[in-house]
Amino acid sequence: MGGRSAERDVSLVTGNSICSALLERDVDAVTVDTAGDWRSEMLRKKVDVAFIALHGRGGEDGTIQGALELMDIPYTGSGVLASALAMDKIQTKRILDACGIPTAPYVSMGPGDYDHEINMPFPVVVKPSREGSTIGISIVREKGTLKKAIRDAARHDPYVLIESFVPGEEYTVGILNGKPLAVVQIVTANGFYDYETKYVTGADEYRVPAPLDPEMTELVRSTGLETSHALRCSGAVRVDLRGQDGNFKVLEVNTIPGMTPTSLLPKSAQGMGIDFQSLVLEMLKTAGEGSK
Structure with a gap:
């Protein structure tokens, strides 16, 4: 967790939340800040599995995933290729276009x-x-x-x-172990889900499950799942969409979703009856899948 990216502060909150959940479930867990000599620290602490809680460059772009593979340490989440692709919005758009998955022009x-x-x-x-x-x-x-x-x-x-700009409402859907979770609608006063809203104040309202009819709900969930498959993601993924009247466009894909008090993946999981600690344990079970 931590690291040197612009999202360091968010990563620290995510990492500490995950570590606390693991300890509460009697899992032997320690935190490692990758801003320092993290490789030596992991070896010294005899880490068996890495639960990646990094956001942004160096942690979400395939870099740390490749390093952990060289160290022969299993890690949670997507592998090198999926992480690198999802971090690059332009390459993500090109792949989704090629797969016929709707995105904005x-x-x-x-x-x-x-x-x-x-x-x-x-x-x-x-x-x-x-x-x-x-x-x-x-x-x-x-x-x-x-x-x-x-x-x-x-x-x-x-x-x-x-x-x-895609008119309509903003939605997100979590994908866990290849299965879509509940759709969340994000309601903000300015219509833009920015950094402060995501991590400081929270949205004006989160609607879980989103107020969509069954057909539209299934469309959002299936689009999220297809997007995850197209990029070869694994573990826990979050797909953000925007649209209305059945015309939904994929905005971006997050291969290491935030796990802070205002984060969306836990809300998506909660909509399926999965509490925070259980979500963390399910994510831990995926360790090693991304490198296959």
């Missing part, structure tokens, strides 16, 4: 492209390709502010994703 930009004109109706959403927790994301409602938003996103990642 988009263009991508790299170094040297930032001043190019785009042929898309406004509003659009501008995102760094390889950041999480809505870091560096902005909604652009008019052409005059687009270039600033692109350059702001590029401060976090030289590769920038620009996609059409």
